[in-house]
Amino acid sequence: xxxxxxxxPVLSAIILAAAIxxxxxxxxxxxxxxxxxxxxxxxIDLLRSEQAAKENLVIVHVTYNASQSKVIMYLLNMGxxxxxLGPIRIKELRSTDYEDIFTPEGIWFGNxxxxxxxxxxxxxxxxxxxxxxxxLSEYLENLEIRDPxxxxxxxxxxxxxxxNEINGYYKVEISATLDQDxxxxxxxxxxxxxxxxxxxxxLYTAQLTT
Amino acid sequence: MxxxxxxxxxxxxxxxxxxxxxxxxxxxxxxxxxxxxxxxxSYQIEEYATMLKEQKEIEExxxxxxxxxxxxxxxxxxxxxxxxxxxxxxxxxxxHEEVKYFQPGTLKIAPGINRISIAxxxxxxxxxxxxxxxxxxxxxxxxxxxxxxxxxxxxxxxWLGFNMVLGEEQIPGGLAAVNxxxxxFAHGLIRKINNTxxxxxxxxxxxxxSTGSGGIPLAFSINLKIGTSTLFTIERDDVGDxxxxxINSTSDDYTxxxxxxxxxxxxxxxxKSKSEVTVHVFGYSYVSKFDDSGDGPLKYTLINNxxxxxxxxxxxxxxxxxxxxxxxxxxxxxxxxxxxxSDLIAKFFVDKTGRTINATLYVNGNTINAAAFYRxxxxxxxxxxxxxxxxxxxxxxLLNISSGDSLWIKTAVTYCSNECLTDDSEWxxxxxxxxxxxxxxxxxxxxxx
Numbered sequence: 001x002x003x004x005x006x007x008x009p010v011l012s013a014i015i016l017a018a019a020i021x022x023x024x025x026x027x028x029x030x031x032x033x034x035x036x037x038x039x040x041x042x043x044i045d046l047l048r049s050e051q052a053a054k055e056n057l058v059i060v061h062v063t064y065n066a067s068q069s070k071v072i073m074y075l076l077n078m079g080x081x082x083x084x085l086g087p088i089r090i091k092e093l094r095s096t097d098y099e100d101i102f103t104p105e106g107i108w109f110g111n112x113x114x115x116x117x118x119x120x121x122x123x124x125x126x127x128x129x130x131x132x133x134x135x136l137s138e139y140l141e142n143l144e145i146r147d148p149x150x151x152x153x154x155x156x157x158x159x160x161x162x163x164n165e166i167n168g169y170y171k172v173e174i175s176a177t178l179d180q181d182x183x184x185x186x187x188x189x190x191x192x193x194x195x196x197x198x199x200x201x202x203l204y205t206a207q208l209t210t
Numbered sequence: 211m212x213x214x215x216x217x218x219x220x221x222x223x224x225x226x227x228x229x230x231x232x233x234x235x236x237x238x239x240x241x242x243x244x245x246x247x248x249x250x251x252s253y254q255i256e257e258y259a260t261m262l263k264e265q266k267e268i269e270e271x272x273x274x275x276x277x278x279x280x281x282x283x284x285x286x287x288x289x290x291x292x293x294x295x296x297x298x299x300x301x302x303x304x305x306h307e308e309v310k311y312f313q314p315g316t317l318k319i320a321p322g323i324n325r326i327s328i329a330x331x332x333x334x335x336x337x338x339x340x341x342x343x344x345x346x347x348x349x350x351x352x353x354x355x356x357x358x359x360x361x362x363x364x365x366x367x368x369w370l371g372f373n374m375v376l377g378e379e380q381i382p383g384g385l386a387a388v389n390x391x392x393x394x395f396a397h398g399l400i401r402k403i404n405n406t407x408x409x410x411x412x413x414x415x416x417x418x419x420s421t422g423s424g425g426i427p428l429a430f431s432i433n434l435k436i437g438t439s440t441l442f443t444i445e446r447d448d449v450g451d452x453x454x455x456x457i458n459s460t461s462d463d464y465t466x467x468x469x470x471x472x473x474x475x476x477x478x479x480x481x482k483s484k485s486e487v488t489v490h491v492f493g494y495s496y497v498s499k500f501d502d503s504g505d506g507p508l509k510y511t512l513i514n515n516x517x518x519x520x521x522x523x524x525x526x527x528x529x530x531x532x533x534x535x536x537x538x539x540x541x542x543x544x545x546x547x548x549x550x551x552s553d554l555i556a557k558f559f560v561d562k563t564g565r566t567i568n569a570t571l572y573v574n575g576n577t578i579n580a581a582a583f584y585r586x587x588x589x590x591x592x593x594x595x596x597x598x599x600x601x602x603x604x605x606x607x608l609l610n611i612s613s614g615d616s617l618w619i620k621t622a623v624t625y626c627s628n629e630c631l632t633d634d635s636e637w638x639x640x641x642x643x644x645x646x647x648x649x650x651x652x653x654x655x656x657x658x659x
Binding site: 009010012013014016017020021024025028031046049050052053054056058060061063074076078118119163164167168169 | 233252309313348350
């Protein structure tokens with residue numbers, strides 16, 4: 001006959017509580033790991049939405065200078081915060097190798113566009129900012145890039161200050177050869193910097209008839 | 211003893227469970243709160259974005275504009291009731307382009323019509339104003355105003371509501387002229403504005419002091435000609451026609467004075483030209499007469515649109531010079547089987563024996579003294595000779611209707627002398643087309659502001 005000594009109820013309660021908490025914490029850590037991913041993405045979306053809602057970039061006019069083979073676009077930042085100007089697409093230009101995507105200093109595909117600040121009829125050339133991209137899949141999807149290795153993990157963007165801070169406007173020059181008597185749709189993407197990564201923020205569109 | 215031990219174990223288990231639940235809750239709570247915060251912020255962002263979009267839409271709708279390339283002038287009608295700031299102007303002639311930036315606050319568009327020169331003394335654009343193909347103005351909210359050519363704006367004037375129109379599109383150069391032997395005569399609820407041009411518009415009422423062919427009391431008369439050929443003559447003697455006319459004249463060429471004959475509870479005026487004048491625009495709307503001739507005192511129901519009102523009335527059959535005419539006008543947005551359920555009821559009486567008249571509107575439980583118009587051919591003793599009587603009905607204010615809405619109208623007249631005889635019309639469907647948009651468009655074309 002085995003003589004078992006019963007365990008103290010307090011001790012058993014502590015052991016039970018510890019066991020439940022241990023299991024609970026493990027479950028919660030799993031949930032919270034998953035949640036933190038969701039929350040992080042949600043925070044990115046939230047910050048992006050906030051920036052997109054506040055952003056008020058105006059494409060005043062787009063014109064084509066045939067003699068210089070340049071698309072010229074006039075922009076005004078009518079919002080209260082600076083705007084990062086990212087990739088620009090002229091969709092109809094794509095044939096084989098992403099000829100339609102233009103980036104500052106041609107960091108992707110070598111297709112270049114420049115931005116000039118015009119204050120009191122005087123133009124100056126600001127330098128673009130280099131940022132690491134976040135949300136690679138967004139870039140691939142929105143710019144219709146099927147090969148992830150086609151782009152680098154860095155992107156350049158021009159900073160556009162609010163109009164009343166620079167007291168002027170921006171002139172964007174895109175080097176491109178367009179056909180006469182044709183209509184082109186132009187997509188202008190802005191970028192938002194979240195946790196030191198560049199995410200696509202807002203799409204502006206315009207039409208150009210040559 | 212065993213029971214006591216089990217009880218302690220049970221209690222211990224319960225306490226352990228509670229501690230664990232509280233601990234888990236404490237860990238999970240911040241996650242839940244963060245979710246809640248995200249949802250709230252998302253709604254706030256969405257609301258903010260919607261508000262900005264709505265502000266732009268309101269601004270777009272509230273700023274009507276056009277560009278006159280001959281004079282290099284942009285006309286902007288700001289109906290927003292507040293100053294709008296322009297920060298950038300873009301102009302292009304197809305080959306060259308100019309962009310002008312304005313410090314916030316330096317170029318404001320005040321409420322009303324603004325005329326801005328694009329040249330050095332205005333926007334500072336140096337391109338030839340006649341060659342400008344694209345013109346854009348950007349407001350501080352980011353709205354882009356792109357004025358079309360003013361001539362194109364004039365061409366899209368819809369003469370809705372008028373059934374006779376002569377404008378510069380019909381007579382290039384605006385050269386319809388009045389025969390020197392005749393004159394322009396107009397009497398009624400008309401208003402005159404003069405500048406380089408004289409602009410007259412309003413509802414017409416016959417004036418027994420001025421008679422036309424056959425001694426009819428004139429509401430309106432004109433002889434129109436181009437060169438030496440007379441186009442036509444109009445003489446009208448009905449209550450409720452509407453006139454819009456723009457002439458090139460000086461104050462020596464015409465008289466304009468108050469004359470209230472034929473008008474009850476409202477001031478009327480008479481316009482007379484003394485010599486030949488050039489007519490640039492002539493729009494005329496004849497009052498509609500819905501026949502109810504036969505037995506009974508009602509001959510016609512009279513209906514016409516006004517500037518932002520309607521004229522509704524009756525013409526008496528075999529008008530007597532004594533007795534009392536009592537009239538009722540029913541106006542309803544839907545056709546009702548019981549006339550007392552009409553949205554608006556107007557009552558009037560013409561006491562030819564007692565020589566008094568009265569007109570009252572009943573709407574939404576309110577009683578309103580109405581303005582009215584009548585036709586008489588006796589200037590000295592007008593009331594016994596009244597044979598048309600119409601009421602001014604401000605339908606937009608009273609019935610909350612707008613252009614294009616249908617109304618059902620019915621009239622009834624009772625004539626009492628020795629005995630009373632009542633006669634009523636069928637329900638008449640009438641589409642309300644106020645003449646305000648046309649009048650305002652023509653006014654803007656010739657006066658700008």
